[in-house]
Amino acid sequence: xxxxxxxxxxxxxxxxxxxTLRCKxxxxxxxxxxxRQTMMRGLELLIYFNNNVPIDDSGMPxxxxxxxxPNASFSTLKIQPSEPRDSAVYFCASSSTTGVSNxxxxxxxxxxxxxx
Amino acid sequence: QKEVxxxxxxxxxxxxxxxxxxxxxxxxxxxxxxxxxxxxGKSPELIMSIYSNGDKExxxxxxxLNKASQYVSLLIRDSQPSDSATYLCAVNFGNEKLTFGTxxxxxxxx
Numbered sequence: 001x002x003x004x005x006x007x008x009x010x011x012x013x014x015x016x017x018x019x020t021l022r023c024k025x026x027x028x029x030x031x032x033x034x035x036r037q038t039m040m041r042g043l044e045l046l047i048y049f050n051n052n053v054p055i056d057d058s059g060m061p062x063x064x065x066x067x068x069x070p071n072a073s074f075s076t077l078k079i080q081p082s083e084p085r086d087s088a089v090y091f092c093a094s095s096s097t098t099g100v101s102n103x104x105x106x107x108x109x110x111x112x113x114x115x116x
Numbered sequence: 117q118k119e120v121x122x123x124x125x126x127x128x129x130x131x132x133x134x135x136x137x138x139x140x141x142x143x144x145x146x147x148x149x150x151x152x153x154x155x156x157g158k159s160p161e162l163i164m165s166i167y168s169n170g171d172k173e174x175x176x177x178x179x180x181l182n183k184a185s186q187y188v189s190l191l192i193r194d195s196q197p198s199d200s201a202t203y204l205c206a207v208n209f210g211n212e213k214l215t216f217g218t219x220x221x222x223x224x225x226x
Contacts, residue, residue, distance in 0.1 A: 104150050
């Protein structure tokens with residue numbers, strides 16, 4: 001079975017440019033999570049969706065970050081304009097949830113983002 | 117605020133010995149608990165889940181949960197160099213989210 005698929009694997013861009021990260025969750029999973037990981041702050045939850053609806057975006061650092069989930073098989077995380085402090089590894093994860101979740105999350109391989 | 121705490125390490129264990137990783141959490145109503153392994157430059161990989169008090173064994177791994185004391189631990193028997201990684205404890209506090217600890221870096225010394 002295919003796992004969570006993220007693209008691109010690596011992204012290097014200049015400050016001020018728009019960055020779009022993509023995620024395809026595991027088929028049948030109804031919750032999707034975007035995380036950011038840095039050495040200083042560890043793994044941080046940015047936003048999560050349940051049944052394509054954003055449930056909690058309290059982890060989104062500022063208005064430059066936005067996320068969408070137009071259907072059950074695709075989500076994007078966009079940064080506009082990008083800044084050097086956005087450099088990190090961004091993970092997407094998905095899980096199957098019904099009410100109070102007991103199901104683990106499964107992670108994609110991540111996107112390593114470098115903003116110059 | 118709901119928190120998950122782990123000793124950041126590094127924890128060094130001789131090959132063949134038992135590695136013991138500990139995690140404490142802040143909320144008694146927590147429902148489910150997970151251990152993830154993360155190799156350097158890779159994504160977190162689920163290795164154990166536990167939902168009720170007691171021990172759960174899977175191969176060389178044993179997860180232990182004590183809800184009264186609010187801790188969960190992971191034991192790795194017959195440690196191998198390939199077990200060298202960062203181990204993340206994650207707790208579900210009653211919604212779809214997982215709260216992760218900062219991870220314990222484990223090194224197995226040949």
